[in-house]
Amino acid sequence: MLAGCKFLLPLVLGALLSPVLAQQPPDTPLPQVPVLPGIGNTRGQSSGDLMELVRQKQWPQVAELGEKLSLQNLNDPANYYWIGIARFQLHDSIAAVRALRTAEKLGMDTALLHEGLAFAYYDMNQFVLFEQQMNKAAAQDPQDFKPRYYLGLYYLTIQSDAANSLKYLDLAAQLNPEDWKTVYQRGSALEQLGKPAEARAAYQQAIVVMERNHESFGEPYQGIARLVLDSDPQAALPYARQAVEAGPGEASNHLLLAKVQDRLGNRAEALREARSAATLSPEDANPRYLLFKLYRQAGDKSAAEAELKTFQKLKAVYGSD
Numbered sequence: 001m002l003a004g005c006k007f008l009l010p011l012v013l014g015a016l017l018s019p020v021l022a023q024q025p026p027d028t029p030l031p032q033v034p035v036l037p038g039i040g041n042t043r044g045q046s047s048g049d050l051m052e053l054v055r056q057k058q059w060p061q062v063a064e065l066g067e068k069l070s071l072q073n074l075n076d077p078a079n080y081y082w083i084g085i086a087r088f089q090l091h092d093s094i095a096a097v098r099a100l101r102t103a104e105k106l107g108m109d110t111a112l113l114h115e116g117l118a119f120a121y122y123d124m125n126q127f128v129l130f131e132q133q134m135n136k137a138a139a140q141d142p143q144d145f146k147p148r149y150y151l152g153l154y155y156l157t158i159q160s161d162a163a164n165s166l167k168y169l170d171l172a173a174q175l176n177p178e179d180w181k182t183v184y185q186r187g188s189a190l191e192q193l194g195k196p197a198e199a200r201a202a203y204q205q206a207i208v209v210m211e212r213n214h215e216s217f218g219e220p221y222q223g224i225a226r227l228v229l230d231s232d233p234q235a236a237l238p239y240a241r242q243a244v245e246a247g248p249g250e251a252s253n254h255l256l257l258a259k260v261q262d263r264l265g266n267r268a269e270a271l272r273e274a275r276s277a278a279t280l281s282p283e284d285a286n287p288r289y290l291l292f293k294l295y296r297q298a299g300d301k302s303a304a305e306a307e308l309k310t311f312q313k314l315k316a317v318y319g320s321d
Contacts, residue, residue, distance in 0.1 A: 046072075054082060062086040066099075077108035084116055093123040111141035118150070127158070145175035149182050156185060162192035180209040184220050196227050203227070218247030222256055229256075233263035244273070251281035258290055270294055285314035 084099035118133035152168030187202030258273035295304035
């Protein structure tokens, strides 16, 4: 998985999927399930109370009230839908699937229902069912870019199938060219496919989209810096710095800047950024190995040995990319 793909599934997915995908983003505090009033029949004061709880994201109360309403009206799929969303938010994917499938059996057949089922199946590592439901969501709402984005990101990061990923991401970008994450992930797919020029163009376009929409994230800058680091570390430097400026709390931005500074012979700056990366991501072995190399180059044998020991311990426990 490429560095920087931590916001893996924004919008709904980042909040709903397991940490395997949402190691995220990192890129953000991830948003919660979108609140979409008016799904199904919401009749009476009690249904109004349910929707208010949904708007407040009071998921335990949503589940409780939804259960009560479902007993009062066994044929209303909306109650079961919100029970399913609430159970998923409460990390009970099995109960979420049960409730969402009930809503489906009662006649609900919307893109949001199928997305919810897809997320729940993903959380259960039922990837075939995830794909089936996300494709149903795409079919239900052909103009919605998100199901294509989710599928593209899934193929890119889970299946390591960049070619298939690019097909979905191209469709998503055509439907919504103003979503910088889609444009950025196209760059990631192109980079994996060994097309650095096209990848750089996609990363640059993601930056343009971000700036046009007054957003600021480090991943597109990091992508360009990563692409040019080996051939021209001086050209990589301003992009690596912009990545840190846009995402100062993201360890991978500092780690990449440390590598660029190291390549340019700026040891003090490299050490500073590597320490920042290690502090921000204490379970990641990679900053520790870079610190080991930098201290060894500086002739600080004691510090180098300490970092090497820490690196070996972290790698044994957590592994290393």
